[in-house]
Amino acid sequence: MKSSWLLPGCACALAIPLSVVASPEVDAVYPSAQALYRDLHEHPELSGHEVRTALRLAVQLRALGYEVTEHVGGTGIVAILRNGPGRTVMLRTELDALPMEEKTGLAYASKAHAKDNAGNDVSVGHMCGHDLHMGALVATADIMVHSRNTWHGTLMHIGQPAEETGSGATAMVKDGLLTRFPRPDTVLALHVENELPAGKVGVVPGTFNTNADSVRITIFGRGGHGSAPHTTVDPIVIAARTILALQTIASREVKPGALAVITVGYIRAGTKNNIIPDQAELGLTVRTRQADVRKQVLAAITRITTAEAAAAAAPRAPAIDRYEGVDSVYNDPALAQRLRAVLENALGRDNVLTREPITASEDFSVFVEAGVPGFYLRLGGADPQELAVAQASGTQLPSNHSPLFAPDVDPALHTAIAAEVAMLRDLLQAEGNVSPPATQQCHLPEVVGGVCAGTVSEVGA
Numbered sequence: 323m324k325s326s327w328l329l330p331g332c333a334c335a336l337a338i339p340l341s342v343v344a345s346p347e348v349d350a351v352y353p354s355a356q357a358l359y360r361d362l363h364e365h366p367e368l369s370g371h372e373v374r375t376a377l378r379l380a381v382q383l384r385a386l387g388y389e390v391t392e393h394v395g396g397t398g399i400v401a402i403l404r405n406g407p408g409r410t411v412m413l414r415t416e417l418d419a420l421p422m423e424e425k426t427g428l429a430y431a432s433k434a435h436a437k438d439n440a441g442n443d444v445s446v447g448h449m450c451g452h453d454l455h456m457g458a459l460v461a462t463a464d465i466m467v468h469s470r471n472t473w474h475g476t477l478m479h480i481g482q483p484a485e486e487t488g489s490g491a492t493a494m495v496k497d498g499l500l501t502r503f504p505r506p507d508t509v510l511a512l513h514v515e516n517e518l519p520a521g522k523v524g525v526v527p528g529t530f531n532t533n534a535d536s537v538r539i540t541i542f543g544r545g546g547h548g549s550a551p552h553t554t555v556d557p558i559v560i561a562a563r564t565i566l567a568l569q570t571i572a573s574r575e576v577k578p579g580a581l582a583v584i585t586v587g588y589i590r591a592g593t594k595n596n597i598i599p600d601q602a603e604l605g606l607t608v609r610t611r612q613a614d615v616r617k618q619v620l621a622a623i624t625r626i627t628t629a630e631a632a633a634a635a636a637p638r639a640p641a642i643d644r645y646e647g648v649d650s651v652y653n654d655p656a657l658a659q660r661l662r663a664v665l666e667n668a669l670g671r672d673n674v675l676t677r678e679p680i681t682a683s684e685d686f687s688v689f690v691e692a693g694v695p696g697f698y699l700r701l702g703g704a705d706p707q708e709l710a711v712a713q714a715s716g717t718q719l720p721s722n723h724s725p726l727f728a729p730d731v732d733p734a735l736h737t738a739i740a741a742e743v744a745m746l747r748d749l750l751q752a753e754g755n756v757s758p759p760a761t762q763q764c765h766l767p768e769v770v771g772g773v774c775a776g777t778v779s780e781v782g783a
Contacts, residue, residue: 347469348739351461355735358382359457360430366419366446366453368436369484372397375417375456379481382460386467388479391503395493399481400503403467408475411749412506412694413742414686415459416452416485424449425725449727451514451703456481458512458738465743473750476504488534488648491688500692508657508749509689509696512738515680516719518702519709520733523665523741524677527658529650530698532581533616534683536646537606539564539627542638548596555636557602558591564630565589565604571622582619583609583681609681611650620644649687654695661697661745668744669737682722697745701738703729 358378367375376397384390388401397417423445424432434446463479480499484490500506518524541564543557565586572582584606591602606623610616624642631640665674677700690696704719712719720726 345740347465348461348736348743351464351739352736354464355457355461355739356731358460359453359731359735362453362456363428363448364430364432364434366432366434366448367417368421368438368444368446369418369487369490370396370439371436372417372481372483376481376483379415379417379456379460383463383479386464388463388467394480394499394502395483395490395495395497397483398490398494398497398499400499401463401479401481402503403463403477403479405470405477405750406474408473408750409507410476410478410504411746412478412480412509412689413459413462413746414480414482414509414511414689415455416490417456417481417483418452418486418490419446419448420450420486420723421445422447422449422723423725426728428728447725449725450486450722451727451729452485454514454703454729454731454735454738455512457735458742461735461739462742462746465739466746469747473747475750477746477750478504478506485684488536488646488683488685491685495688495692500694506689506694509686509694510699510742510745510749511686511696512699512701512741513684514701514703514722514729514734514738516704516709516721516727516729518675518677518700519704519706520702520730521669521706521737522673522675522702523669523737524675524700524702525658525662525665526677526679526698526700527653527655529611529679530653531651531680532583532609532611532683533613533650534646534648535608535610535616535620535644537608537620537623538641538643538645539604539606539623540641540643541602541604541627541631542636542640543598543600543602543634544637545600546598548598551598554598555634556598557600557636558598560630560634560636561589561591561602561604563634564627567626567630568606568623571619571626575622576615576619580615581609581611581681582615583607584619584623585609609683611679648683648685649691651684651687651696651698652690653697657695657697661699661748664744664748665699665741668740673737699741699745701734701741703734705730706733 376399380390380392380399383401388403391400394400421444424447432447436446438444482490541557541560543555546554568584576582586604586606588605592599627640
């Protein structure tokens with residue numbers, strides 16, 4: 323991949339950042355960033371329905387002086403800050419939450435419910451950390467607008483909808499993200515997790531995660547009375563056999579060492595204990611890294627599912643629908659090397675770790691595949707003491723998408739803001755040696771008619 327992010331005249335990939343993020347400026351915006359995080363956590367919205375969330379960010383960013391465009395690719399927002407000639411760097415956050423009930427017991431835990439796209443009433447919770455990402459982005463936007471003497475160029479913040487369905491990035495690109503607005507030279511993002519302690523970050527050069535494919539399987543049977551199974555073709559039994567058989571793809575068909583994960587996340591069938599239904603539905607998530615393995619696994623799912631139905635004399639072949647898919651995220655290796663040095667300078671060498679690729683997936687890859695070199699950072703979110711106890715006992719802390727997932731917000735949010743500011747300042751380098759300015763007024767302001775209403779000490783959380 324072409325590393326177009328390199329500065330003109332720079333013969334090397336590694337550069338020393340011109341300024342280290344000062345803790346006072348991060349501390350100054352932190353109270354309002356935390357208040358925003360808690361508000362978003364209490365008011366989550368489903369993918370594609372992030373109306374309140376998008377408006378909340380748009381109002382904040384517009385009050386800071388950004389040119390804000392709403393409804394890009396649905397509920398997406400784009401905020402631009404022009405600061406003279408130079409490169410364009412895009413920082414992305416997600417807007418959406420998950421259709422699941424929160425069980426953290428936090429004072430600000432979500433109690434939200436909403437209708438999903440199928441009309442079902444579901445609980446909604448930010449159990450993936452997008453609320454923390456949004457709080458960090460707005461705080462970073464604040465610091466950058468009040469320290470324009472430390473950088474030059476064009477800063478582009480985006481709030482992307484529908485990351486959890488893998489569709490939001492594509493929708494924004496199709497709606498002109500890379501043509502209606504300044505085309506970014508680099509795109510950045512981060513994600514909080516519980517495998518790293520809060521206060522630390524993880525750098526993954528090259529392939530960052532996995533390809534993801536969502537597959538819906540409908541198995542057709544012939545229903546009847548539960549006391550007379552011989553008069554039926556039971557789709558639940560076929561589904562059970564299929565679920566077990568699908569696990570042999572990774573263990574017996576894919577070459578050892580090549581990653582393949584096939585998880586059946588739900589099975590839906592039947593309405594009563596003594597009724598054999600006409601059909602059963604399975605929902606799968608499939609993760610791979612190599613293109614040939616991806617093709618092999620998807621073909622094997624079709625072959626095994628069809629064969630299990632035929633073996634049971636199903637009245638018709640199953641329907642197999644691959645309805646979502648995103649490619650793996652690729653971190654430009656030279657960009658990762660450069661920003662690692664930046665992060666070590668800003669956060670401390672011991673707080674920047676080299677990590678392995680993860681098995682999760684997400685649609686940040688859409689921007690990279692459009693030709694924009696990208697860097698995706700792993701952000702520690704685990705309470706350090708709890709993580710140490712868990713590792714010593716061989717247990718796991720609740721992961722993203724667990725109803726118990728709750729990052730250690732204070733260190734994690736501080737670290738996210740410091741990391742984002744450091745990376746942006748380095749990529750938007752200014753001439754000469756400059757220091758961050760003293761804290762200025764109107765950090766993350768409460769907005770009254772679009773006008774800043776006070777200093778951080780007056781309006782902070």
